[in-house]
Amino acid sequence: MSTAPTTSQSSHRTSPRGGRPFRRLVLPLGVVALVAAQGVALRLSGVEPEPLVGILMFGLAIVAAAFALAWAGEAAEVDISGGLAVGLLAIIAILPEYAIDLYFAFSAGSDPSQAPYAAANMTGSNRLLLGFGWPFILLVAFLVFRASRARRRPLDPGIERRPFAVRLPEDNRVELGLLLIASLLTLLIPLTGGIHVMLGVVLLALFAYYLWRAARGESKEPELVGVPQAIGALPTVARRVTVIVIFALSAVVILLLAEPFAHSLIAGGRAAGIDDFLLVQWLAPLASEAPEFVIAIVFAARGRAAMAVGILLASKVNQWTALVGTLPIAHALGGGGWMLPLDGRQTEEFVLTAAQTLLGVSMLLGLRFSGRWAVALFVLFAATFVFSSTEARWLVSGVYAVLAVVLLLARRRAVVPTIGAPFRRPVTHGRG
Template identity: 80%
Template structure:
């Protein structure tokens, strides 16, 4: 059974056929209508004076934020028809973690007048980073393995399908992300040494992120392969498509920014009602909701046989979080009435060390541009170990394990390490 035909974007100056465009428009009514309904219920509950039980607030506002993020992801994919493919992947990664930005920046802004909120900002940021790499990368490889296994059952004679051991290969262009991650990790080591995130460091990290977007904007890619709702958006006439995509970006972003504050309050209130530590609740529950869109997008690519693209999206998201997200925290804190640095206590400093060490191992694992099962297991086991053994001593041991493995891999793959460090600065 053959699938739908690929989309051919409308050429400039041509007049799109009006008849075929009605079918994609009709198919868009159901998914976009569902997203609007879910988002609308959260917006309706937003006005001041509506006192919701914490569990209801978490579900209502969280579902609205995730729904809006999915709409943004669809629009981001469809935008690949109008902008550079490399830039589209980078922006798509930004779009997918917009809920994370909204929630984390709210905590950082609030910390300007309420210093206790600084702990939540650090918790949310480090939790989302470690969840993405420690769970997201290994889970993506598992999905890719299962998808390949299903393909192998249908095409047992194909030598490529029988490839062992299983791994995901990345194109050389992804060395740019790896090099920038390495540089950002070196810069963020300043944070645990000083016990704070300075605005100056934030500006440098933001500049690194802008430089990343400029670099990927120059990357040449082939014709995008859209699926599902994104495909129907892409099938619209060019002018209609651009209007709809921009409208989705603006409206969905407005919903997310409007609901970030009540969602954050519901999380904290719910944790206190259940006797759960506020720090752990904000660190893990909020990222589970805010990271869902990018996980789903990456998995869709993997299921369609584009595992490298799926892993590339998660890699781009990691670059976004480790540069732009970390960089905006002290700026939001200053705008909220705080000083020129976001202060961190001992526990938050420990979280940054653990996250930085995990990031270094993630970069070292991908120096060969291949992500294999054994390293996926290693990343997941070390990630899970901090839940099984939550003591401070155990967490420092895990951070040491990350750093030791990263150092060994860096020595073994020293040639690839040099190429990776130089990649962001080479001519495209």
């Protein structure tokens, strides 16, 4: 964490536009607090609402908490490195998924019938993140780019016009390298038919290293506007307390409401005649992924497309290391053995998810996320809904793998630097 602000930082500390703290800070935070409070009040009342009511009220509260997180995450860049701010945002945003997955994994220790649900939620949320989340963020960035060009506003420096693409900073090689390493480690899962506790410990260690590495990353002077600027303009102690309180309260709201939101989604799905397995794999992740999607959309809509993609990339690192790693440990603590078993269907789902992950990493080796690859990710993701047989899952897995290998060969010069990026000494600069 940085020490006293430099002169160049003072521009973010001054009261924006002549000093209107109520309109710039208190009013927006008050609105999101009220929206979140109605969901929390419903949760604490013990009343079980109708599915549609629960989806609406709990969902709005989670979205409000996500907006507050996005504001606090931007303001936190005044005091900590951008990489660590993104990592912390991703961790808090992914808390609902941890809560749901760990519940199923812990229950599977005494009730083996719950084991498929833990793996289903994990694979579903991972594929939803890459197959829908990444392409949607690029679509938002493209729409913002078009609007900015039409209004002749300054364009996001991370945007390439022809062909349209989001250019990622060199720092993102850390996440890409860790994802490549984690993908190699997770090859043991389909080979052994389960997730072993020892593999979980290794993946958790990799995640802990990622946080440590992000904390030592390069510090840059942030460019804040709106609510984050108002927070950044506060005195040092007040600013840090405000950011910490927002992070903490948002995390509490998200954790408290993830379960009833998921239950409302599942109840609504059951009423529509949807299979329980599909509900856990796809509808529950809509609840768990909602905060990080909203946060990323907020950044993309504000012209920070590279940071939006970076948040989803950090979330993927969290999912592929910490989330996968904690499942067998939760299973063991719940009374199970040293391995969380996967049946044949779950092995197929995991191979499909691993192959998609490898393609996602491969397409970003050049630190560019282009429209054609976003379309490819979405089309392959959607294909598994249209063609849902075992043969179709293996076929799509094969397509993911072939495309990934082709890209790895085409960009082979970037593979070794990417794998080594997490272990190179980070460059640190002062602010100002």
